[in-house]
Amino acid sequence: MILSANEKKPARGPWHAVALSVFGLLAVASSGCRTAPSTFLERPDSSDLRVVSYNVYWDKIFPDEDQQQAEKFIRVVKALDPDVLNLQEIRRDAADVVAVMNAALPLPNGKSWHAFKGYTNVIVSKYPLKMTADRTDPPGQRDLAMALVDLPDDRFAVDLYVLNNHFKCCGDTENDRQRQQQSDAVINWLRDACTAGGAIDLPRGTPFVIVGDLNLVGGPQPLDTLVTGKIIDTDAYGEPVAPDWDESSLTDAHPRHNAAGTTDYTWRNDNGQWDPGRLDFVIYSDSVLEAVHRFVLNTTTMSADLLVETGLQPMDVTLDQEGKRYDHLPVVVDFRVGGLSD
Numbered sequence: 001m002i003l004s005a006n007e008k009k010p011a012r013g014p015w016h017a018v019a020l021s022v023f024g025l026l027a028v029a030s031s032g033c034r035t036a037p038s039t040f041l042e043r044p045d046s047s048d049l050r051v052v053s054y055n056v057y058w059d060k061i062f063p064d065e066d067q068q069q070a071e072k073f074i075r076v077v078k079a080l081d082p083d084v085l086n087l088q089e090i091r092r093d094a095a096d097v098v099a100v101m102n103a104a105l106p107l108p109n110g111k112s113w114h115a116f117k118g119y120t121n122v123i124v125s126k127y128p129l130k131m132t133a134d135r136t137d138p139p140g141q142r143d144l145a146m147a148l149v150d151l152p153d154d155r156f157a158v159d160l161y162v163l164n165n166h167f168k169c170c171g172d173t174e175n176d177r178q179r180q181q182q183s184d185a186v187i188n189w190l191r192d193a194c195t196a197g198g199a200i201d202l203p204r205g206t207p208f209v210i211v212g213d214l215n216l217v218g219g220p221q222p223l224d225t226l227v228t229g230k231i232i233d234t235d236a237y238g239e240p241v242a243p244d245w246d247e248s249s250l251t252d253a254h255p256r257h258n259a260a261g262t263t264d265y266t267w268r269n270d271n272g273q274w275d276p277g278r279l280d281f282v283i284y285s286d287s288v289l290e291a292v293h294r295f296v297l298n299t300t301t302m303s304a305d306l307l308v309e310t311g312l313q314p315m316d317v318t319l320d321q322e323g324k325r326y327d328h329l330p331v332v333v334d335f336r337v338g339g340l341s342d
Contacts, residue, residue: 041079041258041310044292047155048334051279052082053211055267055328056168057319058089061100072316074104076297080103080332084149084163086211087122088328092182097122110141118145121164121212125149131161137192137199138236140185141168144212148202156337158206158288161193165212167222171274172310176218178340180232183225186210188237194245205245206260210283213267213328226283227252245340246287253333258301266296268326271279282333293334 043050060069061099077085079316090097094115101124115124117133119142123243129147136144145164163186168178192198192209202208210226224230229252264277265276284291289304299307299316300323307313319325 027037037305039310040295041297043334045336047293048313048336049087049131049151049156049160049306050081050083050332050334051053051089051160051162051209051211051282052080052330053082053086053164053282054330055088055213055280056090057150057327059091060319061087061090062092068321069319072102072313073100075312075316076330077101077105079312080291080297080330082332083126084160084162085124086145086162087124088120088164088166088213090117090120090122093117094124094322095296097124110318116145116147116298117262118164119143119166121166122143123147123149123164127151130159131200133200136189138185138188140182142182143167144182144186145187148206151337157339158203158337160337161202161206161208163189163208163210163212165210165214168217169215171217173218175215176222179215179218179222180225182256183222184231184233184237187225187229187231187243189242190243191241201238204274205288207335207337208285208286209289210250211281211331211336213280217279217280223252223281226250226281244285250283251286251291253284253291253294253331254278255282255296255331255333256331257296257298259293261293263298264296265329266331267328270326272322280328280331281333284335288338289339290336290338291333292336293332295332297330297332 004209008095033320034116054155059065063070063074098113098115113124114129114198115122115128123145130152131148133146147162149160151159151211167182168175191201193202214221229241231237231240242248266278266280268276299312300314315321317329
């Protein structure tokens, strides 16, 4: 068998205020409604499953935190229309995120978005979330958000397991060691998930994705571990293991800006010491998932006509209106979900 390379809403509270203020913003963002434009933002097929990872810079999606950035977020999610949205740097409750999404991108028939939070990571999904957990066993350097997305049976034969991460930041030897610890823990957790017994069991052939802000400003080993399963701290996390169901490596989706060219950074800060870098990732089990489309959204380089067509504005992925203050960019992958060939 394959081995692997993890609230109760108050009657009225902050989430209620968020919902009301977001509804107020919809008039501002309503011009962002798309009428099926043929652009790089579209899925190749309407049945494809869209997974998005986005570090949103400490609660900037909430209008009572930052009105201007919340308006930008609404336009972005309306244009991207994710099925599973993975956010990082959320301090507030998962219920607050649900309120934002229900207002910004309402689901048919009065259905609600679903969300689970671990650490400052939130998985928010059109579909119910099961097997939620915020800590691997043994734990890594920090908690994460993990859940099995209960995909609709009439469209998918399997569900999707998601591990949403925010690795330790910054560039010194100790931080690099902590990032490696997190990768080791994730791979060991997937080993457990893909074999009978232990803390978690996934049905054989369940697709999975490792997403999030990996903060890879040091060496490449933490990424190599997530792709190949090469655990470094074998005393704590076990021997290296081929991560995918077919006993092969996983695949790094590695999207480019606006699905064209070679530019691939996902983080930028022109006022800091670091050059733009690829910090945000979607890594997936390619034995059961096919990435049919992928891109990093960069509105600052989109044409005026394309911005109008998609309902976006030039500075929707920046922290200012001049394009001098960036942070992270949304990473988007469209998957075709298959089955495991025995």
